[in-house]
Structures are given as C-alpha cells and as structure tokens.
Amino acid sequence: MHNDDSRSALLDAGERLIAERGVEVPLRDIAAAAGQRNNSAVHYYFDSRAGLIEAIVDRRMNWLEHRRMELLATHEADGTAHEVRALVAMLAGPILELLDRSGVSHYGRFLEVVRAHPVIADARRLAGSDRAAVRIIATRLSAALPQLSPRRRRQRLETMATVMFALIADYERTLEAGARTPDPADSDEIVDMIVAMITVAVPAAADSAMPPRCRSR
Structure with missing residues (x-):
C-alpha cells in the first residue's frame, strides 16, 4: 500500500473507531482496521494518539x-x-x-x-x-x-x-x-x-x- 494510501486508511479507521468506541480505542485496533500489519503504524505516521486526532x-x-x-x-x-x-x-x-x-x-x-x-x-x-x-x-x-x-x-x-x-x-x-x-x-x-x-x-x-x-x- 502506498504511503499516502496507508495514511488515508488510518485517518478513516481512526475517525470511525474513535466515533464508535471512544478516544481510548487501542491504536493497534485502528491499525488493523486500516489494513496495517504493523501495530505501530499510527505512531509511524502520526507520532501519537494526539497526532492522529489532530490529523483527522x-x-x-x-x-x-x-x-x-x-x-x-x-x-x-x-x-x-x-x-x-x-x-x-x-x-x-x-x-x-x-x-x-x-x-x-x-x-x-x-x-x-x-x-x-x-x-x-x-x-x-x-x-x-x-x-x-x-x-x-x-x-x-x-x-x-x-x-x-x-x-x-x-x-x-x-x-x-x-x-x-x-x-x-x-x-x-x-x-x-x-x-x-x-x-x-x-x-x-x-x-x-x-x-x-x-x-x-x-x-x-x-x-x-x-x-x-x-x-x-
């Protein structure tokens, strides 16, 4: 998956799962929902949970x-x-x-x-x-x-x-x-x-x- 596509998928998954399950939803669940095998994908692209929320x-x-x-x-x-x-x-x-x-x-x-x-x-x-x-x-x-x-x-x-x-x-x-x-x-x-x-x-x-x-x- 292209980097831009991966980032976009994480934003979509983060928006959906935070909306459904709250801000403290595990980041590994967001990564999995975005089709990422690496559980640290959110940290790789956004540094932190706060960075993901701000990016969304x-x-x-x-x-x-x-x-x-x-x-x-x-x-x-x-x-x-x-x-x-x-x-x-x-x-x-x-x-x-x-x-x-x-x-x-x-x-x-x-x-x-x-x-x-x-x-x-x-x-x-x-x-x-x-x-x-x-x-x-x-x-x-x-x-x-x-x-x-x-x-x-x-x-x-x-x-x-x-x-x-x-x-x-x-x-x-x-x-x-x-x-x-x-x-x-x-x-x-x-x-x-x-x-x-x-x-x-x-x-x-x-x-x-x-x-x-x-x-x-």
Whole structure:
C-alpha cells in the first residue's frame, strides 16, 4: 500500500473507531482496521494518539474551510450572506455534505467524542474557529442577533457548536441504524433547530432580573 494510501486508511479507521468506541480505542485496533500489519503504524505516521486526532480534524477542516468559502461567495452574490439561517447553514451544511461526498458517516460522532478530551486544548478549534470562513460567519452571526444582550449572544454562539455536533452525531446514528433514510430536507431540519436555539426570544423579565453589569457583558 502506498504511503499516502496507508495514511488515508488510518485517518478513516481512526475517525470511525474513535466515533464508535471512544478516544481510548487501542491504536493497534485502528491499525488493523486500516489494513496495517504493523501495530505501530499510527505512531509511524502520526507520532501519537494526539497526532492522529489532530490529523483527522485538520483533514476534514481543510475541506470544510474550502466549501464554506464557496458558500460565502454564493450568498454574497445573492444578497443573503448576513442572514441568520444562511449563516447557520454554512456552518452545518458542509459537515452533512461529507455524507454524500465520500460516504463519511462518523465525523459528527467523532467531533462529539473528542470535543471534551484533553487531546484537544481548545474545543472551539473543532468548530473551525481558527479558520477564516468560520470567523467571518461567527462575526456576522453575532451582528445578526442585535435583539440579544452581548452576554446572551456570546453564550448562544459558544453553545451552538455543541448543539450542532450533537444533532449531526444523532443523525449519523439514525442513518446507520436504519431508523431513517437520507433526505435532502434533513439538512434543513437540523439548520432550523440550530436557528431556533440561537434566536429564541428572551422573556423581558429574565433580562430585567439580571444585575445591570451582567446585562452589558
């Protein structure tokens, strides 16, 4: 097997087994699932478990960044690039597109598993916060929620990644279990749920009960 093919097979196997069995799945099991006879294959290609996880994240993020930039350009052209629903769709949609693109059906579950693991120093990285497209989208989402106090806006946007990962992970599970079949409307349903979460109105009494200093944060 060519080196690039071996590395790719290890990334695929690592993503799937970590999603299914957790971060501490034995590295020898990942090597075996990738068709590698050498139990040390993960160490050879990635140095460590942490290196493998980072490589899986980077591989998907590189494609997601490119796709989100394409979507930003498309929405700029049609004048919807600052609308809440379009912005949320640009975040969630490309992850769901991975299912159609290459049969990937574990990335949402992988993200859900590794987001709280010490291997990932900053969970925001999993959402792509270090990528230009996501920074643009996040900035525009914040500006598109003027009805919320700065504190609530920040809280909801920080929670959005967790909710997005959970919804996509659950969707992958239902597909794998045969509980549902893929439908073009599925992506819209997930986006709608995320939009509802970040835009739901806050009762006036809730904010008025907060100390003035907290309201402005």
